[in-house]
Amino acid sequence: MSNAEVDAVVVGSGPNGMAAAVTMARAGLSVQVHEAQSTIGGGARTLDLGLAPGITHDICSAVHPLAISSPFFVDFDLRARGLEFTTPEVSYAQPLDDQPTALAFHDLDATVDRLGAAGPEWRRFFAPLLDRVDDAIWLSLGDKRSVPETLRDVPGIANVMKFGLRLLSQASPAWNIPLSHESTQSLFTGVAAHAIGGLPGMGTAATATMLSTVAHAGGWPSPVGGSQAIIDAMVTDLEAHGGSVTTNARIDHVSDMPAARAYLLDTSALNAAQIFSGLLPVNVDKSLRRFKQGNAAAKVDFVLNSPVPWTDPETARAGTIHVGGTRQQMAAAEADVIAGRMPAHPVSLVSDPTVFDPSREVNGLRPLWTYCHVPFDCPIDPAEYIIKQIERFAPGFRDTIVSYNSIPASEMAAHNQNYIGGDIATGLVSFYRMMARPRMSWDNYSLGVPGAYLCSAATPPAPGVHGMNGWFAAQRALKTRFGIAEAPSLAP
Incomplete structure (x- = not known):
């Protein structure tokens, strides 16, 4: 032209x-x-929402499992450009009622030890995928038209088969066979729910298999600031x-x-x-x-005057906390979302960046990043739902809240035109x-x-x-x- x-x-x-x-x-x-x-x-984006002087919030994404491991960012190399990342020892956590929180450490052995009797099945599921983590990444992040690099040698093909078999096991009604304990089931399902889809399902299982593998390899980092x-x-x-x-x-x-x-x-x-x-x-x-359009997320950004008082203090060690309870409870909540009903106990994601990045705390106040899964274009204010979900595993949380900003799914597009009806x-x-x-x-x-x-x-x-x-x-x-x-x- x-x-x-x-x-x-x-x-x-x-x-x-x-x-x-x-x-x-x-x-x-x-x-x-x-x-x-x-x-x-x-x-x-990270913005000052005017909730407290000097406090900034990540208005959508906060934790970035792929910011240092996707092929694009490997080439771009953010760390070489001076970016600092914090990578928590615990990638993600799943609080459970009346029992210890299930934790996915960066280190697979530490995860297995924490899971106790459920540990061996978690090791069997993920250890074979850690030999060549890039295979899982390329398979998941390819353009779905070119031959993935991982399929260009025999070990890569073998690893893709391992990945595929595990994905299929978690996409079928038989998903409880390889992961038979409540702790491992919920730990995996919390990651699967990131896709805001049916549980079990191919899309959700693929998301969880890849992101959980990355969690035990490079971890789930967040940029400082x-x-x-x-x-x-x-x-x-x-x-x-x-x-x-x-x-x-x-x-x-x-x-x-x-x-x-x-x-x-x-x-x-x-x-x-x-x-x-x-x-x-x-x-x-x-x-x-x-x-x-897909299902939706509704966002609440909190300002707290102290850390979240988790019943199990080990929960706070995780960069991302999936608040939804058991596998069955999360599947039921996501089914409600798909059916257009607001779940009484929606799957919620929580991250307290100050735990790993002290610069985020100002004058004793700290941001808390949260969102929950809701039906597409849902106009309901999510704040009370998220507060109750966190209170379930952290009694007294409500007392730590100084202020908050709540955005229903129906209003998410106001700050990002792509998020029609809350479909992030x-x-x-x-x-x-x-x-x-x-x-x-x-x-x-x-x-x-x-x-x-x-x-x-x-x-x-x-x-x-x-x-x-x-x-x-x-x-x-x-x-x-x-x-x-x-x-x-x-x-x-």
């Missing part, structure tokens, strides 16, 4: 939009990023290579953007259809608009929808218009702060629009 003002325009400054922008800029192209909000980062540090490092790299970011720049139609040779949208499928309204092939337009996954997460995301096509990133690509969590591989969706989309754009077949190095 000879009259193009810029080589590439990226809409949205979340992790995937920034991954796409950085990749394009590293290839020597001129890149502009347009962000609708007044702050950059999408689901990886909050998630914003990840985005800030990406913006710094983009600007160093000539790119720019403009905030308060909402894009409703392609006509709102400068002329470019490539457009990469870190948006929902629906927003992509709206931005290219009237230009998309009919079948593509229909598929994007029909892409089913930007579309249903199921096994089929991991493959056909957002539509069944050989190229899930192309929008069917020359130079137009979708690079958000609405594309493969899946949601999460790993940058892979944006990286894959950018590589497609480089090859098809600019004739650049080899992806540029992202190294510092």
Whole structure:
């Protein structure tokens, strides 16, 4: 396009939009990023919500299992850029009624010891996957079209089979056979519930198998100071290579953007259809608009005057705490969500960053990050539900609360346009929808218009702060629009 003002325009400054922008800029192209909000980062922002002086909150993602282990971030290397991460000794915890909390340590042996009689079955499940952790990562975070690197040698194929058998065991009604103790069942299911889907199910089982394996390998780290540090490092790299970011720049139609040779949208499928309204092939337009939204999350950010008073003090050692009780209780709660009912005891996620990052505490006050799973577009205030769930395992929690900010699922899109109805996954997460995301096509990133690509969590591989969706989309754009077949190095 000879009259193009810029080589590439990226809409949205979340992790995937920034991954796409950085990749394009590293290839020597001129890149502009347009962000609708007044702050950059999408689901990886850290903001002062005005709840207490100096206290900041991660408004969506807080703990990042893949920020140092996804192939994109391995190449980008945040640590080499000066980012500090805290990696708790305990990756995640599952409080249980009237018994010790189940803990997943970074170290597998420590986990097995803590689980007691249930330990050997946890070891049998995960030890074989730890020999080649990258196989699980590549299998889970591939573009679902190329042959994963893990399948390119015999040991890799063998490891994929081990991974697949374990995934299948936890996706079937027989999921209690390999994990027969309440502690191991709930520990695994708490991770599976991250996908906010049916339990058991392929999508939820795949999520848990991969993330739990990573928990026993690199751990589940968090950036010191909050998630914003990840985005800030990406913006710094983009600007160093000539790119720019403009905030308060909402894009409703392609006509709102400068002329470019490539457009990469870190948006929902629906927003992509709206931005290219009237230009998309009919079948593509229909598929994007029909892409089913997933179940939802509702968020509550607390300010506390002391740590959460967990009944089992060991719970506080975990970076992420899954508050939902037993496997059966969590499955029932998620079934309610899918059926459109607000669960009486919703699956909730909790993280107290001050435990591992003392800089987050100011004047004796500390942030607490929480959300719970609710039906799509649910207008119910989640605060009391989350407070009661935490109080169940931490009596007296209510007395530590100084202030809080509560966002129902129906209002989540106000601070992130992609989170329609509270769907933080930007579309249903199921096994089929991991493959056909957002539509069944050989190229899930192309929008069917020359130079137009979708690079958000609405594309493969899946949601999460790993940058892979944006990286894959950018590589497609480089090859098809600019004739650049080899992806540029992202190294510092």
